[in-house]
Amino acid sequence: MRKPCCDKQDTNKGAWSKQEDQKLIDYVRKHGEGCWRTLPQAAGLLRCGKSCRLRWINYLRPDLKRGNFGEDEEDLIIKLHALLGNRWSLIAGRLPGRTDNEVKNYWNSHLRRKLMNMGVDPNNHRLTLQTSRFHNQEHNNNNLPIHKAALGSGGTPANQPVKICNDQQQVSDESCGCEQLPDLNLDLTITTPSSTSTYSIHNNNIIDPSSIHNNKTNNKHTQFGFSRDQAESIAPSSTLLLFH
């Protein structure tokens, strides 16, 4: 049986005070991140290490970008969620200055609803019947990706609630009478700001340029922020089609 991460009797819980914040900031500035377990005592905080870590990462870190998410960030989150699922830390890793908690909260409070209003199941990023039709029509009308078109300002289909085929149930294109989805010709490229390398997803194949060099790293995670295992386990979804 594992010991609890801290002695809960002697720790504060709940909102952080300014003094606590300042202590944490001072300590991390002096000693850097890490050793979260011993940090509270060393910094004179009556908090558990996990709590300190969370506070620092989600709120006190100097490189945090606070404020509303931009449209491009929204787009990226949706794309990445379609690729990665609820791997918030990986998604946040692609958004400079954003934390996993922030991205997760934003997804749950804004983007989920937006997608649902667009007739996209936020869990599997598949279109439902009504909006498939809408999508086809929309797609024919202009070449904007549906997310761009729908999330953009003005005249969004989100303004017009869309009937979902079947509550909580993934609706297959076939069962809804939609035409078969065309063969994927998806070319979604992910780049890191610090790297010229990319993962390309093309025709359902994930191409990792680094594999060419066969770098033997022990790291589970690649420099791209997610492992090849993860990337390879990603199944293409309808949302990705939207960006086709």
Added chain:
DNA sequence: AAGCACCGCAACCGCATCATT
């Protein structure tokens, strides 16, 4: 102005994963 409902965010909790011995 008061009560209520809803929403967004910060924080907590439990489990998973990684590193070390």
Added chain:
DNA sequence: GAATGATGCGGTTGCGGTGCT
């Protein structure tokens, strides 16, 4: 390979703010 400890992650909760009646 097993055991143990530290850290990271994702789901969930609870509180405070805001808008509506």
